[in-house]
Amino acid sequence: xxxxxxxxxxxxxxxxxxxxxxxxxxxxxxxxxxxxxxxxxxxxxxxxxxxxxxxxxxxxxxxxxxxxxxxxxxxxxxxxxxxxxxxxxxxxxxxxxxxxxxxxxxxxxxxxxxxxxxxxxxxxxxxxxxxxxxxxxxxxxxxxxxx
Amino acid sequence: xxxxxxxxxxxxxxxxxxxxxxxxxxxxxxxxxxxxxxxxxxxxxxxxxxxxxxxxxxxxxxxxxxxxxxxxxxxxxxxxxxxxxxxxxxxxxxxxxxxxxxxxxxxxxxxxxxxxxxxxxxxxxxxxxxxxxxxxxxxxxxxxxxxxxxxxxxxxxxxxxxxxxxxxxxxxxxxxxxxxxxxxxxxxxxxxxxxxxxxxxxxxxxxxxxxxxxxxxxxxxxxxxxxxxxxxxxxxxxxxxxxxxx
Numbered sequence: 001x002x003x004x005x006x007x008x009x010x011x012x013x014x015x016x017x018x019x020x021x022x023x024x025x026x027x028x029x030x031x032x033x034x035x036x037x038x039x040x041x042x043x044x045x046x047x048x049x050x051x052x053x054x055x056x057x058x059x060x061x062x063x064x065x066x067x068x069x070x071x072x073x074x075x076x077x078x079x080x081x082x083x084x085x086x087x088x089x090x091x092x093x094x095x096x097x098x099x100x101x102x103x104x105x106x107x108x109x110x111x112x113x114x115x116x117x118x119x120x121x122x123x124x125x126x127x128x129x130x131x132x133x134x135x136x137x138x139x140x141x142x143x144x145x146x147x
Numbered sequence: 148x149x150x151x152x153x154x155x156x157x158x159x160x161x162x163x164x165x166x167x168x169x170x171x172x173x174x175x176x177x178x179x180x181x182x183x184x185x186x187x188x189x190x191x192x193x194x195x196x197x198x199x200x201x202x203x204x205x206x207x208x209x210x211x212x213x214x215x216x217x218x219x220x221x222x223x224x225x226x227x228x229x230x231x232x233x234x235x236x237x238x239x240x241x242x243x244x245x246x247x248x249x250x251x252x253x254x255x256x257x258x259x260x261x262x263x264x265x266x267x268x269x270x271x272x273x274x275x276x277x278x279x280x281x282x283x284x285x286x287x288x289x290x291x292x293x294x295x296x297x298x299x300x301x302x303x304x305x306x307x308x309x310x311x312x313x314x315x316x317x318x319x320x321x322x323x324x325x326x327x328x329x330x331x332x333x334x335x336x337x338x339x340x341x342x343x344x345x346x347x348x349x350x351x352x353x354x355x356x357x358x359x360x361x362x363x364x365x366x367x368x369x370x371x372x373x374x375x376x377x378x379x380x381x382x383x384x385x386x387x388x389x390x391x392x393x
Contacts, residue, residue: 004227004228007226007227008223008227011223011226011227011308014308014309015308015309015311015312018309018312019312022312022316026316026323030324033271033324034271034324034325035268035269035270035271035324035325035326035327036325036327037325059325093264094262094263095261095262095264096193096194096263096264119264120264120265120268120327121262121263121264122327122329123193123194123262123263123329124329124330125329125331125335125340125341126332126340126341127191127194127198127201127332127340127341127342127345128189128192128341128342128345129189129190129191129192129342129344129345130189130190130191131189132192132342133192134192
């Protein structure tokens with residue numbers, strides 16, 4: 001075979017093999033790569049929140065009308081529209097934090113409450129001027145603040 | 148066909164004609180893109196004015212990925228067809244790509260603080276972008292790390308091709324895993340989920356930075372060609388001197 005084509009085939013072969021190896025490694029490390037679990041993921045994976053001893057991150061939407069302030073603490077519920085988790089947080093919240101907003105909270109479970117040490121806001125892939133957002137809400141075609 | 152394209156003299160002649168046009172397009176799209184991006188585009192309903200970071204962040208990220216792809220393909224040409232111009236092109240692309248990946252990380256960090264509430268998280272998208280930056284640095288360092296230039300070029304080319312695997316991970320990380328970073332807004336099923344008035348400056352800026360990169364890469368390649376010519380002339384002069392002395 002022409003040495004050029006042999007080199008080409010070797011290159012393609014190496015890339016494909018390494019690609020496959022990388023895919024397997026990433027699949028094996030999936031638990032370390034996901035940045036957060038949704039409340040439903042947690043139940044599916046761990047069964048009950050009692051079983052979770054380590055620090056983890058939970059992501060979802062802040063449930064409407066669930067934000068309460070007790071002393072300096074903020075208490076709210078994270079939902080993925082299937083399961084819910086009650087979060088207690090004592091610290092400064094990001095500007096985007098509000099009802100219906102996607103957020104990620106890091107912390108540990110204590111008596112079925114999630115004691116967060118950090119709360120980050122997540123924004124979705126939709127970009128639009130405020131007027132358009134208002135109009136969409138008014139006409140009831142608002143899809144809600146996604147994941 | 149590659150031999151026709153890869154002739155340095157022909158490259159010089161063609162690029163000589165194209166360079167002013169490329170620069171002109173880059174300047175016009177950059178000025179109009181910045182004008183629309185900074186002044187004549189709406190605030191975002193959630194993010195307010197901070198959304199304007201997007202007009203630098205997204206084009207930089209796209210170019211960092213696209214330039215890496217070009218670099219790796221050029222390395223394939225170098226390793227398989229052994230054409231020296233392919234190596235010159237790869238090494239001309241590398242610093243520009245490294246610049247854009249650094250710019251992506253820095254603007255992303257500046258955007259992350261006000262919106263997410265953090266400068267940095269180790270989620271899949273941010274981490275894979277950092278890895279892309281390291282591949283650029285690795286390529287640059289490795290290609291200069293050997294006494295014989297050709298050893299450096301070959302080793303660095305292999306590294307660059309291996310790094311190709313990281314590109315789909317950068318692109319699809321936001322779909323494969325839960326990340327803090329948002330999923331794609333532009334290239335996605337169902338069309339862009341971004342208002343037309345915001346899409347315009349974004350596309351202008353993508354053109355601006357693409358043409359700017361093209362201009363800089365051509366300039367880099369030409370400089371490297373001249374360097375090579377100088378080296379060859381010096382070598383020739385030295386050899387003549389030696390033969391005279393002998």
